[in-house]
Amino acid sequence: MRASLNWLKEFVDIDLTPVELADVLTMAGLEVESVIKIEEDLSHVVVGKVLSIKSHPNADKLSLCQVSIGDGTFPVVCGARNMKVGDKVPLALEGALLPNSMKIRKAGIRGELSEGMMCSEEELGIGEDSSGIMILEDDLVLGMDIVSALNLEDHIFDLNITPNRPDCLSIAGLAREVAAVTGKVLKIPSIEVREEDGRIHDLTSVDVRDPELCPRYSARLISDVAVGTSPFWIRRRLESVGVRPICNVVDVTNYVLMAFGQPLHAFDFDLLSEKRIVVKRAKDGDTFATLDRLERTLQGDALMICDGEKPVAIGGIMGGLNSEVSETTSNVLIESAYFDPSNIRKTSKKLGLQTEASYRFERGVDPEGVINALNITTQMIADLCDGKVAQGIIDQCPSPFLPKEITLSIRRINKILGTSLEKERVRRYLKAIELDNKNLDRDKLIVRVPPLRVDLNREIDLIEEVARLNGYDNIPTTTPLARVTSGRRSSAWVAEDKVKYVLISLGYYEVVNYSFISPKLITSLGVDANHPFHKFIRIKNPLSEEQSIMRTTLIPGLLRTMKTNVYNKNSDLKLFEIGTVFFPNKEDKLPIEKRMLSALVTGLRYVEAWNFSGDEIDYYDIKGSLENLFRALNIRGCNFSCAGDIPYLHPGKSSTIMIGDTQIGFLGEVHSEVLENHDLSKTAHIFEIDFDLLVKHAFSKKKINLLSKYPPIYRDMALIVKEDVQSRDIYDAIIGCNNSLVKEIQVFDVYEGEPIASGEKSLAYRIKYQSFKRTLTDQEVNKAHKKLVSKVLEDMGARIRL
Amino acid sequence: MKEELEKLFGEALGNLKVAGEESQVTQVRTEFLGRKGKITALLRGLANVSPEQRPIVGRLANEIKLSLEEKIRESLASIQARKMKERLFHEKLDITLPGRRVPTGRKHPISEVCDEVIEIFLGLGFQISEGPEVESDYYNFEALNIPKDHPARDMHDTFYISDEVLLRTHTSPVQIRLMEKQEPPIQIIAPGKVFRCDSDVSHTPMFHQVEGLMVGDNITFGDLKGILTIFLHEMFGAKTKVRFRPSFFPFTEPSAEVDIACVMCQGNGCRVCSSSGWMEILGAGMVDPEVFRIVGYNPNEVVGFAFGLGIERIAMLKYGISDIRLFFENDMRFLGQF
Numbered sequence A: 001m002r003a004s005l006n007w008l009k010e011f012v013d014i015d016l017t018p019v020e021l022a023d024v025l026t027m028a029g030l031e032v033e034s035v036i037k038i039e040e041d042l043s044h045v046v047v048g049k050v051l052s053i054k055s056h057p058n059a060d061k062l063s064l065c066q067v068s069i070g071d072g073t074f075p076v077v078c079g080a081r082n083m084k085v086g087d088k089v090p091l092a093l094e095g096a097l098l099p100n101s102m103k104i105r106k107a108g109i110r111g112e113l114s115e116g117m118m119c120s121e122e123e124l125g126i127g128e129d130s131s132g133i134m135i136l137e138d139d140l141v142l143g144m145d146i147v148s149a150l151n152l153e154d155h156i157f158d159l160n161i162t163p164n165r166p167d168c169l170s171i172a173g174l175a176r177e178v179a180a181v182t183g184k185v186l187k188i189p190s191i192e193v194r195e196e197d198g199r200i201h202d203l204t205s206v207d208v209r210d211p212e213l214c215p216r217y218s219a220r221l222i223s224d225v226a227v228g229t230s231p232f233w234i235r236r237r238l239e240s241v242g243v244r245p246i247c248n249v250v251d252v253t254n255y256v257l258m259a260f261g262q263p264l265h266a267f268d269f270d271l272l273s274e275k276r277i278v279v280k281r282a283k284d285g286d287t288f289a290t291l292d293r294l295e296r297t298l299q300g301d302a303l304m305i306c307d308g309e310k311p312v313a314i315g316g317i318m319g320g321l322n323s324e325v326s327e328t329t330s331n332v333l334i335e336s337a338y339f340d341p342s343n344i345r346k347t348s349k350k351l352g353l354q355t356e357a358s359y360r361f362e363r364g365v366d367p368e369g370v371i372n373a374l375n376i377t378t379q380m381i382a383d384l385c386d387g388k389v390a391q392g393i394i395d396q397c398p399s400p401f402l403p404k405e406i407t408l409s410i411r412r413i414n415k416i417l418g419t420s421l422e423k424e425r426v427r428r429y430l431k432a433i434e435l436d437n438k439n440l441d442r443d444k445l446i447v448r449v450p451p452l453r454v455d456l457n458r459e460i461d462l463i464e465e466v467a468r469l470n471g472y473d474n475i476p477t478t479t480p481l482a483r484v485t486s487g488r489r490s491s492a493w494v495a496e497d498k499v500k501y502v503l504i505s506l507g508y509y510e511v512v513n514y515s516f517i518s519p520k521l522i523t524s525l526g527v528d529a530n531h532p533f534h535k536f537i538r539i540k541n542p543l544s545e546e547q548s549i550m551r552t553t554l555i556p557g558l559l560r561t562m563k564t565n566v567y568n569k570n571s572d573l574k575l576f577e578i579g580t581v582f583f584p585n586k587e588d589k590l591p592i593e594k595r596m597l598s599a600l601v602t603g604l605r606y607v608e609a610w611n612f613s614g615d616e617i618d619y620y621d622i623k624g625s626l627e628n629l630f631r632a633l634n635i636r637g638c639n640f641s642c643a644g645d646i647p648y649l650h651p652g653k654s655s656t657i658m659i660g661d662t663q664i665g666f667l668g669e670v671h672s673e674v675l676e677n678h679d680l681s682k683t684a685h686i687f688e689i690d691f692d693l694l695v696k697h698a699f700s701k702k703k704i705n706l707l708s709k710y711p712p713i714y715r716d717m718a719l720i721v722k723e724d725v726q727s728r729d730i731y732d733a734i735i736g737c738n739n740s741l742v743k744e745i746q747v748f749d750v751y752e753g754e755p756i757a758s759g760e761k762s763l764a765y766r767i768k769y770q771s772f773k774r775t776l777t778d779q780e781v782n783k784a785h786k787k788l789v790s791k792v793l794e795d796m797g798a799r800i801r802l
Numbered sequence B: 001m002k003e004e005l006e007k008l009f010g011e012a013l014g015n016l017k018v019a020g021e022e023s024q025v026t027q028v029r030t031e032f033l034g035r036k037g038k039i040t041a042l043l044r045g046l047a048n049v050s051p052e053q054r055p056i057v058g059r060l061a062n063e064i065k066l067s068l069e070e071k072i073r074e075s076l077a078s079i080q081a082r083k084m085k086e087r088l089f090h091e092k093l094d095i096t097l098p099g100r101r102v103p104t105g106r107k108h109p110i111s112e113v114c115d116e117v118i119e120i121f122l123g124l125g126f127q128i129s130e131g132p133e134v135e136s137d138y139y140n141f142e143a144l145n146i147p148k149d150h151p152a153r154d155m156h157d158t159f160y161i162s163d164e165v166l167l168r169t170h171t172s173p174v175q176i177r178l179m180e181k182q183e184p185p186i187q188i189i190a191p192g193k194v195f196r197c198d199s200d201v202s203h204t205p206m207f208h209q210v211e212g213l214m215v216g217d218n219i220t221f222g223d224l225k226g227i228l229t230i231f232l233h234e235m236f237g238a239k240t241k242v243r244f245r246p247s248f249f250p251f252t253e254p255s256a257e258v259d260i261a262c263v264m265c266q267g268n269g270c271r272v273c274s275s276s277g278w279m280e281i282l283g284a285g286m287v288d289p290e291v292f293r294i295v296g297y298n299p300n301e302v303v304g305f306a307f308g309l310g311i312e313r314i315a316m317l318k319y320g321i322s323d324i325r326l327f328f329e330n331d332m333r334f335l336g337q338f
């Protein structure tokens, strides 16, 4: 909300600087986001009075005026004709530099001397009116500089008013707070309405058919108004708080809205059928044209202000075109009401229409301020538009708004705040915010809260007021009484830390992608409609289609990250992400959330350097990373088996990752079609693992073997096998020999090509034999090895490579 | 004989002095001390020396032999040392060539800062708690005293899955889930992702928060100030000025917004802090009795405080980053700097 300092000063004396005031308000919970100084550079422009107007002897369209500034009179040649003798006008004298860059100096105009210039609002840069000379209020002192005469210098405060404080959504409301925290007196004007002929009850009626949604509806009638432009000061005020002036009648309602926080509406009384008001709910599907010239479709719970036939306004939100005040209007009905906040909000949300009025009604206006605001508005319109106010006021308020009574315990205040405030001080704070109170007993007070303070309903609300007025800074800073607890991480957090640590030391960068992605990215993986990745959850109101579904896999995010970086010439990447994926849940309205660990590698293993060759990363790099990870997490029994049917992976270079019988994920080379879909030309390898399953198997108890005192003996065997034989099969065959002396098996060479025949390959193994009981002899190891080799040859249909 | 011995000794020393190679030194040993060596040969004639002279000559011969052995060893050692020095000199590396760096990765800056926050609170005795990212309207709003059609909902631009299901807009629902399951005392933090439909230089539709909750029977607003001041001093330095000012959250009362002196201008006022000298860093307050009632606690018996802070905001302040979107672009040029 915007507030003008000049305006505030009408309601309360302020002797703080604008910056000090901003600080005081902020520390009282009314956060000032900025203070902007409004300055007008209008030196040498003063208040003048037109003494005479003669026609210019040499020019038909010009006139020759004498303008007095009190202690001097200046001849001024002028082209405008709207001023008359006796009018006060802004006079720019020699030396003035107007905002439109015009420099004023003495000059002869068609043979007549002109020593200054009378200005329009537009020429002064303070308004839009360029139709003629600005005519000033009659009571201004001659010769006074225009900036002080028109109070043009101001400070505009931009405040962030929290939803609990609708009472501060007005200049008077803010002034009440300023008065409370600075100890000054609040000056709210009371007004006496000068009523003339005609009694309102004879002229119109108000029938509130839904008092639940409209607990109070008041109205006054003004006849014979002259609709036109508002005086400068009203327009200036409205513009300073961001409201566009429209016409005097409407401007006054907006002025009172901004000043007192009560939304008002002016109807063209002659456009109301049967000259009466009926307040009732809309019919479902009714349409209605609002002042913003849009046709709105209504729902049954919208509260409508109607005349004898039809709706004329959406209650508390916006008036209708059919009863709009215009230049031809001469009689107006002014509405001042209190509407049910939550219903206003519902309707405003449904219509997607928020106005200054609805914003205040949905937060809660002061039901007791309704009449005062109506009277002020009425009298201002009568004064400014030469209208006549009908006698009496309509005030439909079936159940009165009573002050709330709340019991406040001083002990409770101190228990919650950690203070030792005394009762008298608390009472002082309550008095500062106009809350009457009396003693209930030694500890407790009974506090009366006016309906204006919609935020104060419970004891805790009053405790907050006490804390606020005491100043949070004056509440002692303490630490909780010591309890012996030790903060500990859950095992999932420990595992996550470990996983990150291992992957980072292996060269992987952690990335964080959005949890929502484009459905196109799922399609880009080449998975068919039945694939679980396609069972995604949609966001009803996404920012864009690109972020419209909850991810079911982290892979697209990693591919996107790869693309970003490849475009930025970083094509050697090792990335990982730990994040949530989402699937529909048959048992619950909330989806199934699974945490996944995914990684992507692409480009060179190491950047080529004088001591590193530039080899491309391959399947075995990412597999090695996983093996390292499993080792670090002490996961045993993990296994990689052929995947074959994962659409987004290369069928020959991919595998599933198993722990025992549980599949926890997959790894492999990204299918070239998927890369193409992402405009990527370089190959990449990925893995994705169910992180929760990984954690479940992590940190199995470690079993530490004794160390053998006896030396090991190593024997090699080089085999030639068919090319489709897998290393795992040979390993299993060796294990299948059940030789307890075999302690380690290592593949130390894999070879295909000359001189090995095509369709075959060679694998070489080094086997470690060792006993815990004695030193093995060469002879017995040779014997054992020979037996083992022949068994493997037989099992695998292999032969020895010579 | 004595004279002859000393003459041979002198000759041997002379030879040693000019010997530059190990072979020349061993040559001296063979020539003088070997089985057929000159001194050995001379001593064979010891039998011819008078019995009175024999012990004297014998002793002298022994001394000369030992002394010569010693000199030979020294000579050998010095030749070896010289040669080692020469060899090492020629083995010199270009020590300015870059080392064999095996590149390591980096934690994402958000994780980095989040871990730092967690570490501080673990040290203060808080436990970690977590909750789902997709939440029900009940946990995200209603149980936190934000009824439907309440203007406080305007404080959250919410992504909806359905009328009842949404992407959580804050980590506060974790408070409710925990209090429903567990009796006080409670002392937890809940880090995690949150979502709001908003996107510009200072807002991304997803960001990270850490929620904190401490509930017991003797916790005060002063304690809230104490815990958060300790945290902010740990995070931004012990001299950081901290202020608490009144604010509004539907699930806490009294509520506070916590500011620290602007890290850019040290409180003097600059563009970043819109000349106020302060920067908003977290929101906090005493748990509203209504929230206690909703989770089934007795609001007259338990008190507690809650707070929430944005990880990206802290990271931006710590590292002087002005565009929050950088965190989610995952550009290596950015990530590599942490």
Ligand SMILES: [Zn+2]
Pocket: B262, B263, B264, B265, B266, B267, B268, B269, B270, B271, B272, B273, B274, B275, B277, B278
């Ligand atoms: Zn600053």
